Amino acid sequence: MFTVSLVVSLLVVLVIAMRQWLPPALRIWHVMVAGALVLLLAGEIEPGAALAAIDWNVIAYLFGVFSIAAALYDSGISHALGRRLGRSGQSSRAFLLFLLAAAGGAAALTNDAAAVIGVPVALMLAGAFGWPPGVPLVALCAAVTVGSMATPIGNPQNILVATSGGVPRPLADFALWLAVPSLASLAFAWFWLARLLPAADAPAAPERHVLPLPQDTPRTWPAYAAAFLLIALIGADGLQGALGQRAGLPYGAISLIACAPVYLFGRRRLRTLREVDWATLIFFAAMFVVTAALMRLGALQAMLAAFRGDLGDPATAAVVAFWGSQVVSNVPLVTLYLQLLPDAPLSTLMMLAGVATLAGNLLVISAASNVIVVQQAEKFGPTPFTFWRFAWMMLPVTVVSVALTYGWVSLLDVLL
Numbered sequence: 001m002f003t004v005s006l007v008v009s010l011l012v013v014l015v016i017a018m019r020q021w022l023p024p025a026l027r028i029w030h031v032m033v034a035g036a037l038v039l040l041l042a043g044e045i046e047p048g049a050a051l052a053a054i055d056w057n058v059i060a061y062l063f064g065v066f067s068i069a070a071a072l073y074d075s076g077i078s079h080a081l082g083r084r085l086g087r088s089g090q091s092s093r094a095f096l097l098f099l100l101a102a103a104g105g106a107a108a109l110t111n112d113a114a115a116v117i118g119v120p121v122a123l124m125l126a127g128a129f130g131w132p133p134g135v136p137l138v139a140l141c142a143a144v145t146v147g148s149m150a151t152p153i154g155n156p157q158n159i160l161v162a163t164s165g166g167v168p169r170p171l172a173d174f175a176l177w178l179a180v181p182s183l184a185s186l187a188f189a190w191f192w193l194a195r196l197l198p199a200a201d202a203p204a205a206p207e208r209h210v211l212p213l214p215q216d217t218p219r220t221w222p223a224y225a226a227a228f229l230l231i232a233l234i235g236a237d238g239l240q241g242a243l244g245q246r247a248g249l250p251y252g253a254i255s256l257i258a259c260a261p262v263y264l265f266g267r268r269r270l271r272t273l274r275e276v277d278w279a280t281l282i283f284f285a286a287m288f289v290v291t292a293a294l295m296r297l298g299a300l301q302a303m304l305a306a307f308r309g310d311l312g313d314p315a316t317a318a319v320v321a322f323w324g325s326q327v328v329s330n331v332p333l334v335t336l337y338l339q340l341l342p343d344a345p346l347s348t349l350m351m352l353a354g355v356a357t358l359a360g361n362l363l364v365i366s367a368a369s370n371v372i373v374v375q376q377a378e379k380f381g382p383t384p385f386t387f388w389r390f391a392w393m394m395l396p397v398t399v400v401s402v403a404l405t406y407g408w409v410s411l412l413d414v415l416l
Contacts, residue, residue: 237249
């Protein structure tokens with residue numbers, strides 16, 4: 001059944017796929033906002049319903065981590081890491097360490113924050129070793145997506161599963177069900193993408209692809225204190241969950257508390273506020289509106305009607321999560337799934353979180369972290385890769401990682 005909301009959603013994906021032939025000034029978030037505005041003007045969703053559709057807990061969490069990421073970047077962490085890896089003299093070792101750092105950052109600070117910090121590092125490595133910039137940037141997309149799968153705060157859809165899905169022990173459960181396939185998928189991503197790099201180690205100026213740091217040195221401790229506070233608060237929440245004593249503090253509130261040192265004690269409060277990735281926050285808000293319009297008119301429910309009786313099955317969750325994420329992106333897909341199945345088994349929730357996350361590796365539009373990498377890279381130069389080249393490079397990573405996750409979760413479902 002074709003409706004205005006479904007047609008607009010498909011057009012949004014189509015325009016983003018064709019963006020290489022459109023004016024460079026057109027950004028991905030522009031397209032999503034345009035789609036939301038069309039739906040509002042067409043009466044597909046009322047303004048009040050559109051505001052209510054936005055998951056403000058996710059927006060608040062992302063604002064907090066984007067603030068921390070902006071402060072960390074301003075402290076010089078990206079440049080320091082890029083210079084250190086670029087001067088290692090071994091491109092293969094630098095590439096491996098870069099992937100590990102990106103995946104670890106995503107697990108601790110979300111894939112979106114790791115993407116913000118990682119783009120300058122990727123570009124500095126490209127300059128240091130003479131790599132095509134598109135390869136380390138695609139590798140960054142893969143690493144932050146795969147790494148984010150292993151923790152409840154690794155990405156927005158995991159946050160939704162951990163909170164709205166009622167996962168009893170978020171940190172422990174995500175580690176048990178998804179840490180092994182996350183590590184195995186990261187290993188394959190390194191193996192596959194390293195083959196696309198030139199073999200020569202010819203050091204050049206690592207900074208040539210990025211903007212220089214400001215000459216004045218900022219006060220750096222608030223940024224590091226905020227990052228530590230975020231990890232500590234999430235860890236404490238996970239420990240309370242393991243003990244059956246959930247405090248009930250939303251992740252959005254935790255993130256806002258954690259970023260407080262940046263705005264209370266940092267010397268560049270206004271600069272940090274300006275450098276927050278507002279484009280991605282707007283992209284997410286518009287995406288929630290577009291998805292809400294689809295849900296209000298029953299378009300997505302009609303698409304899932306054939307699976308309605310089997311949504312509690314992990315295999316069904318895997319199929320729906322993968323293909324649904326390509327149509328409406330993973331966050332709105334997970335939101336809808338949890339609404340249709342409020343009491344899903346733990347194995348189904350873990351399959352949903354894992355496959356929905358990994359599905360983001362297939363297309364640029366499938367994950368917000370991919371969008372962030374493109375938008376951040378475009379600040380420093382031209383678009384590093386096309387929509388279709390990204391898909392070609394990431395197809396093997398996507399297929400193998402989804403297969404590994406499906407196999408591991410299915411095995412645990414049988415054993416446990």
